[in-house]
Amino acid sequence: MARRPIKNETGIDRILLENSNVHDAWSVYTCVNCKTINFVHIGQELVSPAFAYQNFEWECSVCGFVHSKEADLPSSWINWKPELLEKEELTAERFWQAFFRISTEKPEAYWKQCNVCGRILPNSAFSKHKGFGPLEKQMECRACKGAINAVLNCQRTSEQLRESSIRRRIADMFVEEYNERIDVQALFDRFGGKCFKTGKILDINKTGSWHIDHILPSKYLYPLTVRNAALLSSEANSNKRDRWPSEFYTPQELVELAKITGADLSLLSSPTPVINTHINVNRGVDRYLNVRNSNTDISKRIIELKKVIQQYNLEDLLDDEHRLILGEII
Numbered sequence: 178m179a180r181r182p183i184k185n186e187t188g189i190d191r192i193l194l195e196n197s198n199v200h201d202a203w204s205v206y207t208c209v210n211c212k213t214i215n216f217v218h219i220g221q222e223l224v225s226p227a228f229a230y231q232n233f234e235w236e237c238s239v240c241g242f243v244h245s246k247e248a249d250l251p252s253s254w255i256n257w258k259p260e261l262l263e264k265e266e267l268t269a270e271r272f273w274q275a276f277f278r279i280s281t282e283k284p285e286a287y288w289k290q291c292n293v294c295g296r297i298l299p300n301s302a303f304s305k306h307k308g309f310g311p312l313e314k315q316m317e318c319r320a321c322k323g324a325i326n327a328v329l330n331c332q333r334t335s336e337q338l339r340e341s342s343i344r345r346r347i348a349d350m351f352v353e354e355y356n357e358r359i360d361v362q363a364l365f366d367r368f369g370g371k372c373f374k375t376g377k378i379l380d381i382n383k384t385g386s387w388h389i390d391h392i393l394p395s396k397y398l399y400p401l402t403v404r405n406a407a408l409l410s411s412e413a414n415s416n417k418r419d420r421w422p423s424e425f426y427t428p429q430e431l432v433e434l435a436k437i438t439g440a441d442l443s444l445l446s447s448p449t450p451v452i453n454t455h456i457n458v459n460r461g462v463d464r465y466l467n468v469r470n471s472n473t474d475i476s477k478r479i480i481e482l483k484k485v486i487q488q489y490n491l492e493d494l495l496d497d498e499h500r501l502i503l504g505e506i507i
């Protein structure tokens with residue numbers, strides 16, 4: 178199989194599959210005579226068991242035995258009475274009907290080729306991908322996908338993760354003084370004891386099964402307040418994460434959410450995130466520079482602060498004293 182040079186950042190290339198499309202279906206069977214595993218290219222159209230039984234003649238690549246309704250079962254099957262092996266017998270007929278049904282009865286019965294490792298593998302070796310070929314599966318097998326993801330995740334780690342964790346720490350510190358204590362029982366009452374996204378009934382005593390969602394994310398400098406808290410199941414919350422409400426909730430849900438919490442609907446519905454500027458950036462800077470037990474020295478922390486203040490366009494909220502502390506940043 179020829180290697181096709183495709184530019185990608187992972188260092189793991191796709192291979193060119195000869196005479197087949199990556200999404201094609203394959204049938205796989207074990208030869209009844211010599212027990213060799215054989216692969217049969219089916220293509221983009223799955224076939225019915227009746228069609229397969231009527232039309233297929235699968236010739237074993239090793240011993241040449243032809244698998245079809247016109248074949249006697251192999252004479253090497255000495256544990257069968259010889260007359261049961263003849264193609265005219267009901268035993269042989271039923272055998273061949275089921276033989277072809279096993280390989281074609283449903284999409285899960287088919288196999289597919291991975292365009293990274295080149296192996297033809299059972300349907301279950303591929304993750305689902307809606308609309309990709311007759312089997313609706315991804316191009317690469319789950320094993321290769323695991324390797325590709327390892328490279329991609331690794332590229333994201335180090336620098337990127339470090340930066341986003343610093344930004345998160347600074348954002349948390351900027352809003353810290355505005356956080357309110359959330360009365361969990363009152364929160365459950367407001368949301369009827371249900372996950373606001375999925376409607377799943379939640380048990381207040383099972384901590385870990387539910388979360389208090391920051392409706393407007395702290396990433397955009399919103400504190401956790403009674404008005405900014407929603408009750409979500411832990412699954413729904415892990416989908417929401419730092420997303421802006423309009424990116425996660427439907428318009429009807431946003432209306433409902435504003436009703437329950439008293440939050441500002443126009444802000445919730447904004448198509449893009451809006452940074453909260455109703456915070457005291459100066460006090461936030463003080464807090465970040467005065468953190469105890471920080472491994473990062475002051476000059477580094479000043480650089481981090483400047484970067485985040487610029488990213489959030491908060492320069493105008495600094496007073497002269499803090500402008501001086503951070504050095505001219507505009």
Ligand SMILES: [Zn+2]
Nearest residue numbers: 208211237240
């Ligand atoms: Zn064979």
Ligand SMILES: [Zn+2]
Nearest residue numbers: 291294318321
């Ligand atoms: Zn693979």
